[in-house]
Amino acid sequence: xxxxxxxxRIARQFDRNFVGRAVAASSPQGxxxxxxxxxxxxxxxxxxxxxxxxxxxxxxxxxxRVHLGMYGAWDFAGEIVVDPTIASANGRMGxxxxxxxDIGEPILDSAGENSLTSIxxxxxxxxxxxxxxxxxxxxxxxxxxPPPIVGQVRLRLLSETTCADLRGPTACELQTPDxxxxxxxxxxxxxxxxxxxxxxxxxxSVVRRKPTSIGLLLMDQxxxxxxxxxxxxxxxxxxxxxxxxxxxxxxxxxxxxxxRDWVRLIAIGVETGQMMTMDDLDPDAYRKAMASRxxxxxxxxxxxxxxxxxGTAIVVEEVATRKLYWCPSCxx
DNA sequence: CATCGATGTTGAG
DNA sequence: TCAACCTCGATGG
Numbered sequence: 009x010x011x012x013x014x015x016x017r018i019a020r021q022f023d024r025n026f027v028g029r030a031v032a033a034s035s036p037q038g039x040x041x042x043x044x045x046x047x048x049x050x051x052x053x054x055x056x057x058x059x060x061x062x063x064x065x066x067x068x069x070x071x072x073r074v075h076l077g078m079y080g081a082w083d084f085a086g087e088i089v090v091d092p093t094i095a096s097a098n099g100r101m102g103x104x105x106x107x108x109x110d111i112g113e114p115i116l117d118s119a120g121e122n123s124l125t126s127i128x129x130x131x132x133x134x135x136x137x138x139x140x141x142x143x144x145x146x147x148x149x150x151x152x153x154p155p156p157i158v159g160q161v162r163l164r165l166l167s168e169t170t171c172a173d174l175r176g177p178t179a180c181e182l183q184t185p186d187x188x189x190x191x192x193x194x195x196x197x198x199x200x201x202x203x204x205x206x207x208x209x210x211x212x213s214v215v216r217r218k219p220t221s222i223g224l225l226l227m228d229q230x231x232x233x234x235x236x237x238x239x240x241x242x243x244x245x246x247x248x249x250x251x252x253x254x255x256x257x258x259x260x261x262x263x264x265x266x267x268r269d270w271v272r273l274i275a276i277g278v279e280t281g282q283m284m285t286m287d288d289l290d291p292d293a294y295r296k297a298m299a300s301r302x303x304x305x306x307x308x309x310x311x312x313x314x315x316x317x318x319g320t321a322i323v324v325e326e327v328a329t330r331k332l333y334w335c336p337s338c339x340x
Numbered sequence: 341c342a343t344c345g346a347t348g349t350t351g352a353g
Numbered sequence: 354t355c356a357a358c359c360t361c362g363a364t365g366g
Contacts, residue, residue: 010348011347060348060349076348077348077358077359078346078347079348079359080348080360081361159360159361160359162359175359175360175361176359176360176361177359178348178350178358178359227348229349237346237347237348238347239347328354329355331346
């Protein structure tokens with residue numbers, strides 16, 4: 009589910025709540041028992057997010073690599089120290105609810121503003137949140153500690169006060185520092201990790217050499233990190249770029265423009281927890297756009313609906329097993 | 341209650 | 354190109 013912005017947000021949660029603390033680890037589901045045993049008792053020392061992957065380091069030189077894939081999610085419970093640079097307290101991260109907002113992430117209140125204090129109501133909310141200066145009460149009365157296991161939990165990390173449950177990941181494994189370096193080395197630039205000017209050069213030079221369509225290149229994590237199906241569709245629309253054009257045939261300025269737009273969009277995504285791609289709308293239109301999932305994007309998930317710019321029906325195609333949405337007129 | 345689909349990736353053929 | 358993997362909310366009967 010999550011594209012790059014969610015993973016960076018999750019990493020911040022780990023930075024706030026686990027780094028510097030001793031951790032007990034277990035695999036209630038049974039599929040990561042050995043790994044959990046190796047982690048257990050160690051202290052988390054740092055966390056890194058690159059693209060859609062998160063790397064959590066424990067002493068001594070032990071790394072946990074997690075990739076949430078399409079269904080993975082972290083559930084945080086207990087006392088959650090919220091990163092003040094992030095707009096809300098979080099329960100579940102990674103998964104999304106039917107409105108397309110990350111559960112537990114900022115919710116538009118009736119005034120249409122991001123509410124710092126509102127906590128989304130995750131289905132399994134067990135979150136007892138401590139905001140920067142104030143402590144909220146327990147989310148639920150009669151809350152147990154540690155929280156009961158619900159469903160298939162691949163990995164549970166438990167500090168004295170905070171619980172993080174991982175379910176449904178595509179990847180959850182231990183790595184050596186060399187393996188982490190090798191994994192990261194294969195990934196394309198991430199605007200939140202790499203120097204953005206350097207990233208632009210890397211991205212542009214690769215794209216401009218490839219016969220592969222720009223639509224596929226944007227989804228290729230070895231070309232650029234963190235973009236998924238939603239951001240892909242939206243970036244291409246915002247650039248008015250036909251997804252089928254070979255990378256090498258996309259004008260250099262357009263390629264660079266897409267990178268710069270990605271730099272901007274992922275920053276907004278990390279700040280707000282939402283995949284805001286209509287950020288240039290006026291406040292009224294923004295509120296309307298955020299009100300429902302189907303109104304939040306230019307083209308994503310809008311097959312058959314009129315293009316917001318020209319009215320032409322948005323097209324959906326199946327490309328490499330993923331849905332590709334675009335406007336055949338604006339992106340001719 | 342059964343089935344579908346999803347913001348993803350890997351590996352076999 | 355396609356199946357497999359993993360989970361669960363939405364959808365339909």
